[in-house]
Amino acid sequence: MTSPSANVTDVVFDFCGVLIDWQTRACLEGRYPQVVVDRICADNDPCGFYDYEDRMDHGEDFEAIYPDVVREQGEEIAEIFRDYIERYGDALPRMIPDMEQLLRDLKAAGYGVWGLTNWSHETFHFAFERFPQLGELLQGTVVSGVEKMHKPNADIYELALSRFNLRPESSVFFDDTAKNVTGAQAVGMHAFRFTNAGQARRDLKSLGMDF
Known part of the structure; x- marks a missing residue:
């Protein structure tokens, strides 16, 4: 086992879009008409799915949000949203290619490996149920919906650093969303926007990490 870099000791990963393909x-195709699925999944979020999920990621409970879904979207879309939340594991088809190996390589080299995610406390369990290797590899995870804190606000990064006993200057954070990368940098962490596992390896090696 090689020794960690004198400068960087720990790597913190976002989940969806970094470790897991969300x-x-x-989750919806094959169960609902394609035109309905296309509308729900459109970038401008006409059915509000991503907005409602964001509320859940902030810590709101599904049952508190559901009446708003019925009122704003109607019963049919609301029931599809309920089904989506209940079968959330189907929205997690795979780990991002080569990320499991990256985590294994980092751990084998002596680096700490952690998670920090904006995710509902009601659906986060699907991540470890679908990919139990994450429970094996990650030494701890901070979840926004549990803590009622949310990236890119400083408090959730500071909580993760404190809980994991990390120093910001010796920690690296990966997220696929630019504002969350900026949030990590604002509290003193190294941070990179994630695109793929190969680029993440290059980013880490640019900091002098040996793995």
């Missing part, structure tokens, strides 16, 4: 469409 696809709303994968």
